Amino acid sequence: MKSGRTVVSSLVPCRSGAAIGGFPSRLHRGGGMDTAPTVSWLEKLIPQAWHDSLTLFVALTAACAALLYLLRPETRKSTLRSLLAAAIALVVINLGPQDGQAVAEWVKQVAIIVLGLALIRLWAMMLMRLFLPLLRLHPPRILEDILLVLGCVGWGLVLLRLAGLDLSHIVTTSAVITGVLAFSMQDTLGNILAGLSLQLDNSVEVGDWIKSGELSGRVVEINWRATLVETRNWETVVIPNSQLMKGQFAILGKHQGAPLQWRRWVWFNINWDTLPNQIISVVERSLREAQLPGVALSPEPNCILMGFENGYSKYAVRYWLTDLAADDLTDSVVRTHIDAALRRHNLKMSSPHYNVLTIKDNEKYMEARMKKHLEERVQALRKVELLSSLNDEELVVLADQLKFTPFVTGDIIMHQGAVAHWLYIMLNGEVEVWVNLPDGSRKLVDVLEGGNFFGEMGLMTGEARSGTVIARSNVECLRLDKESFQSILSSRKELAEAISSILAERLAERTRKLPQDWQEGHGSPQRAELVDKIRRFFGLAKH
Incomplete structure (x- = not known):
């Protein structure tokens, strides 16, 4: 490195009436040019008498930075970057262009600024992480950031003042700008102040284990904006400082005068x-x-x-x-x-014991329950006009064969044209009976409610369904199959005639509800014809 005098001579070109350092030279009061050499702001910054002291200061900074590098491994990257920036700035200042041109002056000015920032950075780290810890003082990390910011602001004000600017105007303008920024950055400023409070009052420190709500982990950093917490699941959770200050959190294992337990x-x-x-x-x-x-x-x-x-x-x-x-x-x-x-020691762990009250189904209970259900079904069968000719014994036999069949709103219970040998007895609910017409449309011919029945032709004659039945609401039905009715008709063949009469009446009534052209093409079968179909379907011989 050159001596301090060489630095100054390279920094300050002495040309009368020329622009130095990017700033115009002063004019004489009489309106002419001042013939005296103009003093640049760089020469004001580093007077001739301070050259040797500056060299000594830079050397002292380098020595302390080396000590910081050795004793504080966590600061090595920051220390090396700051030293590198300072070294490059010194090289530019001493070995930069010497022709006094405006570009060369600007380069040197930038180098001076970088050198100052690098030195401020180094001294902030050395003060907070080297000198104060040696005195057994451990200030919070955020104070180092505050000191660094204040140093940079002060350095900037010094440079502006030496450049000839009036700082009073800057202070007035900055007050207005500060007010606007404070209003628009309320959350950010709240986090900054909360982070400062957390560290100044030592309510939580780096290394503490905290629990906030469902979150539990170790504090690894408290910066300007947030507190970083590492959980046991290897997750780093970022908690805004203001949120941490407003809420309640517990510091785990921390007891006055006791180790961490x-x-x-x-x-x-x-x-x-x-x-x-x-x-x-x-x-x-x-x-x-x-x-x-x-x-x-x-x-x-x-x-x-x-x-x-x-x-x-x-x-x-x-x-x-x-x-x-x-x-x-x-x-x-x-x-x-x-x-x-x-x-x-032959001691066994126990599981919970519970007393459960159970009811054992005995023969009397089962008999009573079955009798109740059977009576309900017999009553449902008695409402079916088609089975009015059956005696009580025959109704009991059929009731025992019925199958409970529920449907929900919108279910299609039967399709027109489908073949199924079932009779449905409605307990409750409503169904719609639709018939497809030759022109492709369909007509609603009937609405049946609880107590009615449908599907009798399929059960008694085996014919395809003459209409489509759709559940209008939730419907509960009892279904009677052909096999259940077979034994009764085989023992009482005269029932076929009684049933055929009822079927003929129901078919005639339903046909009258259809259009005229449909009635002409689909005449209702006669009673004798229905009797014959029933006998053939159930395999009954004529007597």
């Missing part, structure tokens, strides 16, 4: 056959003799009877955890030792 609870249940004193003695002696890793020796682990529930005694082991990052793992180790200690 956090009390944990492990629960287990034992039946009532063993005295609680025996269980407590066995568990405590086992844990104290084991000296498990992560479990503090003082206070010692203890076992407590917590209550009686559902046929067992509820116990808890309380121990103090020394490694807060290994909470679940240490809990597991403690549980394992508790289980082993109990097994060695």
